[in-house]
Amino acid sequence: DKSAPAESIEKFVKKHSAGKLKVHRKSSSVRDGWDKSAVKELASSQWEDFLKKDKHIIVEFYSPTCEHCKAFEPKFGQVAELFNMHFSKHVAVARIDGTKNEVPGIEVSRFPSVFVLENGWKSMPKEVGRSNFQKSSKKLARVLMRMLALKDPTEKEEKMKAARNMHREL
Numbered sequence: 270d271k272s273a274p275a276e277s278i279e280k281f282v283k284k285h286s287a288g289k290l291k292v293h294r295k296s297s298s299v300r301d302g303w304d305k306s307a308v309k310e311l312a313s314s315q316w317e318d319f320l321k322k323d324k325h326i327i328v329e330f331y332s333p334t335c336e337h338c339k340a341f342e343p344k345f346g347q348v349a350e351l352f353n354m355h356f357s358k359h360v361a362v363a364r365i366d367g368t369k370n371e372v373p374g375i376e377v378s379r380f381p382s383v384f385v386l387e388n389g390w391k392s393m394p395k396e397v398g399r400s401n402f403q404k405s406s407k408k409l410a411r412v413l414m415r416m417l418a419l420k421d422p423t424e425k426e427e428k429m430k431a432a433r434n435m436h437r438e439l
Contacts (some may be wrong), residue, residue, distance in 0.1 A: 270336060280381070282283075288299075289388055294370075294371040294372070294373065295311055295313065295369060295370055295371045296312050296313040296314040296315055296369070296370050296371070297312045297366060297369035297370055299312050299314065299315060300312070300314060303315075304348075306346075307346065307349035307350045307352070307362060308329075308345065308346055308349040308355040308360065308362050308363065308364050308401060309361065309363040309364075309420050310363070310364060310365075311328075311363045311364070311365050311370075312365070312369075312370055313365065313370035313371055313372050314422045316365075316372050316373075319361065320386070321389065322361055322389070323388060324358075324359055324360055324361045324388060324389070325356075325359055325360045325361070325385065325388060325417045325419075326348075326360075326361050326362075326363065326384075326385070326386040327348075327352065327360065327362045327363070327383065327384075327385055327413055328362075328363045328364065328365060328375075328383070328384050328386070329341075329345050329363070329364040329365070329366050329381055329382070329383045330366075330372075330375075330381065330382045330383075330384075331333065331364055331365070331366060331367060331380050331381045332365070332366070332367060332368045332380040332381075332412065333366060333368070334368075335380045335381065337380065337381060338361060338380050338381045339403055340418075341381050344402075344405075344406045344409065345362075345364070345383075345406075346408075347380075347406035348362070348409055348410045349362035351407075351410050352410070352413075354417060355422040359419070360417065360419070361397065364414070367380055367382070371416035373393050374390070374394065381402070382396060383396070383397040383402075384396050385397060385398065385413060385416045385417060395416060397412065397413065397416070407423075418424035
């Protein structure tokens with residue numbers, strides 16, 4: 270019966286049009302201790318649940334063999350520590366191995382790539398400009414704070430320090 274393949278195709282098209290097909294995406298297995306550091310090491314299978322935290326998300330996509338990614342890792346970790354210390358109730362920082370994981374709605378064209386998502390998926394992901402990767406971790410953190418409209422908690426401290434230094438010079 271030659272109608273069977275036609276019926277299968279018709280069912281497939283109807284499911285596709287209705288958005289009822291499950292999309293298969295690459296996903297590595299969830300790592301033991303994935304949530305034990307300031308930077309959460311995610312697999313794409315965890316992505317949807319991670320977004321439900323109703324927090325701003327800063328996520329780095331990396332390749333384990335990329336030299337730029339390896340050089341950027343300590344800086345990203347320092348930024349994560351700062352956000353964890355000052356904004357843990359409002360911001361979550363994660364990284365995803367982009368060679369083994371795909372995330373819906375984010376197109377990664379090179380490594381490392383960093384994206385900011387305000388309140389999970391409540392806004393379009395914003396890619397952090399690569400020129401910011403060359404900045405110090407403190408300056409990179411400030412760029413991310415501005416992108417998320419967060420006040421820099423160290424700004425007041427630095428102004429007070431500058432005022433004290435100026436007072437000493439007088």
